[in-house]
Amino acid sequence: MTSIITGDIIKSRTLKKPGLWLSTLKKALTTIDSDESNWEIFRGDSFQIEVPNITESFQVALYIKACVKCIKDLDVRLAIGIGTKNFEGQKITESNGEAFQFSGDTLETLKKEKVNLKIKTTNSHLDKELNLYFKLALIVMDHWTTNSAEIVKLTLERPTALQEELGKIIGINQNAISGRQKRAHLDAILELDALYREKINTLKG
Numbered sequence: 001m002t003s004i005i006t007g008d009i010i011k012s013r014t015l016k017k018p019g020l021w022l023s024t025l026k027k028a029l030t031t032i033d034s035d036e037s038n039w040e041i042f043r044g045d046s047f048q049i050e051v052p053n054i055t056e057s058f059q060v061a062l063y064i065k066a067c068v069k070c071i072k073d074l075d076v077r078l079a080i081g082i083g084t085k086n087f088e089g090q091k092i093t094e095s096n097g098e099a100f101q102f103s104g105d106t107l108e109t110l111k112k113e114k115v116n117l118k119i120k121t122t123n124s125h126l127d128k129e130l131n132l133y134f135k136l137a138l139i140v141m142d143h144w145t146t147n148s149a150e151i152v153k154l155t156l157e158r159p160t161a162l163q164e165e166l167g168k169i170i171g172i173n174q175n176a177i178s179g180r181q182k183r184a185h186l187d188a189i190l191e192l193d194a195l196y197r198e199k200i201n202t203l204k205g
Contacts, residue, residue, distance in 0.1 A: 069149035
């Protein structure tokens with residue numbers, strides 16, 4: 001069993017410098033997995049990445065969203081598919097299986113439903129529950145400012161760092177870091193990640 005995240009950049013063509021979001025996305029995907037055979041950018045502004053540890057798939061989606069939203073006026077649609085992998089091609093887009101089909105099919109529904117994050121697994125009851133949590137979390141996440149997105153990105157990259165250490169990296173004080181994390185509702189979102197891991201673990205059995 002594996003997890004596949006398929007996504008596309010929202011409003012990518014409105015940017016005067018398309019290279020900006022492309023380099024940001026590439027850097028994010030490389031940070032997640034330095035092996036480029038496990039991810040691919042295609043059709044200009046779409047991408048796919050495999051996350052073999054299925055419990056980490058929400059945090060990976062969260063990280064990609066934070067990276068993209070560090071660019072003003074941009075956002076990303078993300079579809080998580082969890083299931084089997086039946087065939088492994090030389091490129092991820094040539095591979096196949098439940099996880100790939102679930103992820104690809106779900107991304108197609110996101111535009112119609114005007115939702116920016118959704119999951120499909122082999123358990124429809126679990127999907128219904130998690131997608132409700134996602135819908136509620138997106139009320140906050142879709143409205144992150146670039147500052148909020150930056151602090152989420154930084155916190156995920158350095159989960160054990162103190163607020164003071166994070167502040168030194170971006171040149172602001174500890175109180176400002178605390179304020180940005182609160183405005184991003186980071187504690188609640190990390191609680192959702194912990195719950196997601198617990199729920200997704202049930203699929204392994």
